[in-house]
Amino acid sequence: MATVRIPTPLRKYTQGKEEVSVTGSSVRELLANLESAHPGIKERICDEAGAVRRFVNVYVADEDIRFLDNLDTAVKDGDEVSIVPAIAGGR
Amino acid sequence: MIADAQCVVLGAGGLGCPALLGLRMAGARRITIVDHDRVEVSNLHRQVLYDTGDVGAPKAEVAARWLRRHGVEATARIERLVPEGTDSMIAALDDDAIVLECTDAPALKFACNDACVRHRRTLVLGAAIGLRGHAIAVVPGSACYRCVFEAPPPGELVPSCVEAGVLGTAVGTTGMFLAHLAAAVAEGHADAVAGRLFELALGSGIVRALGGRPRPHCSCATARSPSHRRPRIATVC
Numbered sequence: 001m002a003t004v005r006i007p008t009p010l011r012k013y014t015q016g017k018e019e020v021s022v023t024g025s026s027v028r029e030l031l032a033n034l035e036s037a038h039p040g041i042k043e044r045i046c047d048e049a050g051a052v053r054r055f056v057n058v059y060v061a062d063e064d065i066r067f068l069d070n071l072d073t074a075v076k077d078g079d080e081v082s083i084v085p086a087i088a089g090g091r
Numbered sequence: 092m093i094a095d096a097q098c099v100v101l102g103a104g105g106l107g108c109p110a111l112l113g114l115r116m117a118g119a120r121r122i123t124i125v126d127h128d129r130v131e132v133s134n135l136h137r138q139v140l141y142d143t144g145d146v147g148a149p150k151a152e153v154a155a156r157w158l159r160r161h162g163v164e165a166t167a168r169i170e171r172l173v174p175e176g177t178d179s180m181i182a183a184l185d186d187d188a189i190v191l192e193c194t195d196a197p198a199l200k201f202a203c204n205d206a207c208v209r210h211r212r213t214l215v216l217g218a219a220i221g222l223r224g225h226a227i228a229v230v231p232g233s234a235c236y237r238c239v240f241e242a243p244p245p246g247e248l249v250p251s252c253v254e255a256g257v258l259g260t261a262v263g264t265t266g267m268f269l270a271h272l273a274a275a276v277a278e279g280h281a282d283a284v285a286g287r288l289f290e291l292a293l294g295s296g297i298v299r300a301l302g303g304r305p306r307p308h309c310s311c312a313t314a315r316s317p318s319h320r321r322p323r324i325a326t327v328c
Contacts, residue, residue, distance in 0.1 A: 005292075008221045018294070055244035057288075057302070064239075064302040084290060084301065086240040089220035089257050090106035090195040090265075091134075 002030060002075050005082040006041075013041035022081075027058060028071040030081060045083060055086040092118075093277035097188040099123045101172055101203065103150040105262040106193035106217055106269065108138045111154055113270025114191075117277075121164045125180075126151040127171040137259035174202035181206035189273045192216040193266065197243035204229060204236040208311040213276055217269045220257050224265030224291035228272040231314070234286030238306040261293045 001021045006014050014020050022037065024030030035042035047053050050071075058065045059082040065073040075081065098119045100107050103126040114122055130138070130145045130153060138150070145153045151167035158165035170176075172194060181190065181203070190212055192203045200216055207214035207229060216236055217226040229235045268291065275284050287303040305311065 008223055053244075054241035057239060059301050062299060062301050064304070066306065067302070067304050082290075082299070082301065084288070086197065086244050087218045087220045087223065087225055088195055088197040088200070088244070090102065090193055090218050090262060091104045091257075 001077060002079045002081050004030070004034060005080065007083055007085055009085065010041055010044055010083065013038040013044075024075055026069075026071065026075060027060065027065055027073045027081070030075050031071070053085075057084045058082070059084065093189075093274045094118045094120045095187070096277050097121050097123065097185045098191065098273065099125065099184060099188055100191045100193055101125050101199075102192070102194035103138075103140070103154045104128065104134065104193065104195070105137050105257065105259070106195075106219060106266040107150075107191075108140045108154070109263045109266030110191050110193050110217075110270045110273075111140060111158065113267045114273065115158060115161055115163055117270060117274035119163065119274075122155075122158055123166045123168060124151040124154050124158075125168040125170055125172060126154075127169055137262060139263075172196075172199055174198045177202040178206045178209070181212055182210050184210075184212055186211075187213075189213045189215065189277060191269050191273055193269065200236060201243050205310065208235050208237075208314045211314070213273075213281075215269050215273045215276070217265050219262040219265040219291075222258055222261050222292075222294035224261060224268065224289075224293060226265060226268050226272055226289045226291065227287065228276050228281070228285045230276060230281045230285040233281070234303060234305040235309065235311040237311060238286070238304075238309045239288045239302060241306075241309075258293070261291075264293060265291055 001023050003019050004022050022030050022033050024033050060073050098114050103124050128150050130141045130148055140154050140157050149169045151169050155165040155167035211231040214229040288301045290299045
């Protein structure tokens with residue numbers, strides 16, 4: 001089971017939880033299971049074609065999955081997976 | 092050395108004010124502030140360079156005056172920053188300029204990134220919302236902001252600070268961190284900090300350094316190639 005860090009804008013799908021535990025041997029599987037447990041969250045991370053949106057990054061153990069095997073990146077028990085969307089405040 | 096660099100702070104609001112304080116702490120001696128906004132009462136609790144007597148005055152001017160009182164050679168440019176204007180503005184800066192992007196406009200952040208990569212200027216860029224901050228330093232040859240996020244998010248998916256709220260200390264910590272990154276790069280630590288996205292998870296007090304590798308097909312790849320590098324002209328005495 002991996003720990004998935006949920007960014008603030010998506011916590012409405014996880015009942016306010018900052019971290020959730022999800023099973024899955026790859027990022028693809030993990031996102032599917034995340035969607036099953038928290039319906040609606042996946043479409044905020046992935047586009048209609050299933051790819052990770054261009055303004056969202058997914059990191060497995062602090063490494064960007066685009067530099068690994070993208071959605072097929074392996075996820076091990078105990079891995080930390082971070083979902084990091086671009087933000088834009090600062091006023 | 093940060094004392095020798097021309098520091099250019101774009102935006103003198105929630106991020107810009109603590110960034111300016113931080114630059115002064117770090118020893119910056121030449122700072123240009125670009126902002127067209129005027130001080131409002133609602134700014135005062137987190138934009139700490141301003142007080143009630145400044146309400147209605149241009150932020151860039153008030154901030155520059157404060158810096159000059161503290162021995163910094165500061166210049167105010169009261170200009171509205173727009174993405175279309177960034178390329179010429181960045182191109183006109185000194186070669187060793189350090190740009191601190193402290194606005195809250197996603198399109199401007201990407202435009203500044205692209206211009207700094209194209210003209211080989213150092214950029215430090217940040218954002219903050221709620222209890223979270225992002226910061227990245229980009230130097231010639233490092234990963235850039237577009238290596239991390241390929242494109243700005245659509246407006247409807249980006250809550251502003253007004254909509255989502257931001258804790259003054261969160262934006263303050265992030266702004267100060269931007270100044271720290273600028274100083275770290277100027278003092279020779281670019282290899283350690285540049286190109287990585289620092290995520291300041293301030294609700295839990297954790298700072299994560301994420302990624303750091305240039306994306307092979309990023310638009311900055313051309314600028315990273317040796318053939319693109321501008322020749323430096325040596326001065327012979």
